[in-house]
Amino acid sequence: MTRFLLVMPPLTGHVNPAAGIAAELTARGHDVAWTGTESVLRPLLGPGPRVLGTGTRAFRAQGGHGLAALRSLWEGFIVPYARFTLKPLDTAVREYRPDVLLVDQHTPAGALVAHRHGLPWASFAPGAMELDRPHRALPQVEAWMTGLLRGLWERAKLPGAEYLDPRFSPALVLATTGPALTGTVSPAHHAPVGPVIAARPHDPQFPWERLRPGRRRVLVTMGTLAGGLGADFLARAVRALELCGEDVQAVFAAPRELLPGLPAHAVAVDRAPVLELMGRGELDAVLCHGGMNTVGEALAHGLPLVTAPIRHDQPFVAARVAATGAGLRVPFARVGPERLAQALLTVLGTTGHRDNAVQVGRDLLAGGGAVAAADRLEALA
Template identity: 70%
Template sequence: MSRFLLVVPPLTGHVNPASGIAKELTARGHEVAWTGTETILQPLLGPDAQIFGTGTRAFRALGGHGLASLRSLWEGFVVPYARFTMKPLDAAVREFRPDALLVDQHTPAGALVAHRHGLPWATLAPGAMELGRPYRALPQVEAWTAGLLQGLWQRAGLPAAEFTDPRFSPHLVLATTGRALLGDLPTSPQYALVGPVLTERSADPVFPWERLDPGRRTVLVTMGTMSDAVGADFLDRTVRALAGYGEGIQAVIAAPRGVLPAALADTVVVVERAPILELLSKGALDAVLCHGGMNTVGESLAHGVPLLMAPIRNDQPFVAQRVAESGAGLRVPFARVSPQVIAERLRQVLDEPSHRTAAKLVGRELMSGGGAVTAADRLEALVTASPTPS
């Protein structure tokens, strides 16, 4: 059996798909360890997870839209997190002695350390941001990103002549999406479009299931784990939109209670974090209103649930557009959409059968990628094909 070291950022939406792959590898008898921010990973992975902690520090909150959000992501998180974790990652590799690494695209330090030790590594792409060079029409943006990555390569002490983009393993790229959500974006031969990685998660012991009325249609509202700082105004508009529906529709809103209006209807349930997979698997949701994040979109479509999306940043506008083009949902502008338009579009998603039909079709296509099973197959093949480092 083999040893796999998983390198992930301290972001729930990135840890969850990696966790599904880890569970499949463990079930096959492989040894799996993690490296990252232990205070974030341990609650998500459970007490039995083997974690090589990289320490904890605060990073600048993501902000802005479009290219401003891209700059915020790279300069505020990706680059400083890579610098902060480089040495602990190297120590983890020396101690755990993995046969291969699975490295999230947002943690390029893992790829640099793998290269230093001559170990095979696979990329985990839990979003569509970097797939198919989305900024190929903006060469200055691509050059700026390349410069940041080359700076990390140099900081790691690696030979300049050996530079390879740490976002894309030359061996294997596992992408949790499918052609239905990539459109005509070109991909390379080493890409494996495995689709959503669905795995059983611990039941939420505090979720108020008793407040859900099976006689009403239920909408989940979630703007992602990284949108708390910018989502308050949109959520306020959403609450006003929902107020016009009366008793026929109930909403589960995943958000800090303090960002919502003080007075809410009895048909609105507010939770810090919603157990989305549990809600979906129990057939409790009729629609999802979200930011267009790949995890939420993939999980919803895998269960045939249509979407209303208000994309904020990064790959979300691209994903939302692809879903809208497929007919599996609708898209509205995050910053300026009115409560009236939110209400109108949500009613379309709920009432027009074509959206649910398209959601089921796209979901089946995504699930045909094989999820965690295919990902584990490809990782096993990666180790088998790679020579043992001296």
């Protein structure tokens, strides 16, 4: 039996795929524990898994586009979260005594603590932003990010001569994607395992009875970091779905107050049981922000997409979806209800996008998912 410690940020799209890997490790007889913000982890994981809490604090809301969004992410979340969790993570490692750490790229403190204790660790990349260094053509941006990471290294009182980029384990990088969506060949120590599809806690609150038979159904979700930016887009999406006609039913994963004029036949919930909806065959298409987790799950179920990317790796993922023919891309800030309705009706009404989504999904699932990830982590141990 090996002890694995998962270091994850309080972000749903990062925790959900990691939970599938944790479940596979547990089924193989290993001891698995989590560390992070328990108030976020517990509702996603259920009551069973062990959580070594690192405390809770508020962070600045993410905003902006392009490089402004990148700065907001790093200075408003990644760096302060690393500073906040460094000591609790060190305590968790001393108490739990793991053999291997799986560290999300958004939680560099986990890599710092692993290095301090001489423990093997794997990087977890549930997005595409840090797989191929998209900012290497911008040396000033690369230098700025390196400065932030070196600052964290120094804060952890680690020897400067031993510095390594805490986003990238030199031993193993697990990525929940594949060449079909990255368009690149990975280095030998990268493991593109594809989407991790695993059971999640059942949501008894979802109104299944409101799903009308015989309707084409669209899931609308803009991710956990959209915040206030998503409000205007969601209002346009409501109107677009209305223009699609009575035979198209929308399921919105968003607070009801952000959905003005919601048609009576539409469904709105704060958090939708996405995998359950997909697994039951209740969906025909997905309208989303282009986050890797949502895109991978949709394609794994053969669902075509309309993507409206906001920031970070989303434009890259959305471009790859469009390039494969598995969906369409629309401009998040400028697309009007009429054009959005046209895009939705196109992916709903033609077989080409669905056929391509099925093929891309097969290619992604060939990465092995949770089973392949567990194999690589056992080999690291």
